[in-house]
Amino acid sequence: MLTIGMLGGMSWESSAEYYRLANVLVRERLGGLHSARVVLHSADFAEIERMQVEGRWDDAAKALAGAAAQVQAGGADFLLLCTNTMHKVFDQVQAAVDIPMIHLGDTTAAAVKAAGLATVGLLGTGFTMDQPFYRERLESHGLRVLLPSPEDRATVHRIIYDELCLGVVRDESRRAYQDVIARFDGAEGVILGCTEIELLIGQADVPLPVFPTTRLHVEAAVERAIQSTL
Known part of the structure; x- marks a missing residue:
């Protein structure tokens, strides 16, 4: 079984769900006492959140890139960035590891x-909804992405x-x-584009x-991790 690297702590509430789901899914697939091989780095989210608010995305990228290198050194075979919002710096993090x-x-x-x-509605942090990095990634797959109104985006962000x-x-x-989702006009489905929303x-x-x-992220990781054991 391959070792899953997790770059988490943003927040740890969702990272705990990443870890739990990985182990549940491995046990379901392999049975018995099997559990996931995981190397987890948990960031101090207060530091990352400050960088988000201050627009210091390059600093955040450097911090996460350094953490990713530590996860690789710990034996991970591949890596998950356990947060939608910080996929804004995905390319910089990927460049820091092999x-x-x-x-x-x-x-x-x-x-x-x-x-x-x-056509899907997107819920997430204000950064994920307001900035193009995530929406454009979805659109590159041929999807049409709808956003809530500015007022609804503020509500969604605040609750997160x-x-x-x-x-x-x-x-x-x-x-x-539920009210925000009901106001999506034309959406065929809804992306819960923040890991904490699933809570x-x-x-x-x-x-x-x-x-x-x-769940979708972890499912993909578990499928990759257990390929060599099936």
């Missing part, structure tokens, strides 16, 4: 296309940083997200098909 990275946007787009859909990243899950916030809502909460990026 092992391949699985792009979260690619795994998500593949799932949307496999479901036969072409003020609640979900702190482990706070509120029914009121779930209803707020708040899932398919049972939304009438449209949802695409949980964390």
Whole structure:
């Protein structure tokens, strides 16, 4: 079995879900006492979040590139960047290591296309929704990506940083997200484009098909990791 590298801690709430899912999926595929081989680096998210707010993306890229090199040195065969927003610096991180990275946007787009859909709504942090790096990656796969209104984007962003990243899950916030999704005009499905959003809502909460990026990312990683054992 290959060793999965995880560059996490942004926030650790979602990184814990990455680790849990990897082990659950390996056990489901291989049975018995099997678990995932994982090397995990967990960043101090307060430092990364400060760089985000201050627009210091080059500094964030350098910090994550250094962490990625540590993960590679720890024995990882490939790497996951366990956050949608920081895929803004994906190319810089990939350039710092010799092992391949699985792009979260690619795994998500593949799932949307496999479901036969072409137009999707995108939820995520303000950075992910407002800036083109993530949307353009999805669009490069032929998808049409819809965004919430500016007011709804502010609501989605606030709940992520003020609640979900702190482990706070509120029914009121779930209803707020459901209202945002209901206002998507023409969406055939919804991308949960922030790893913490899956702590708040899932398919049972939304009438449209949802695409949980964390699970899709981990599923792709587990498939790659166990190829040599099947």
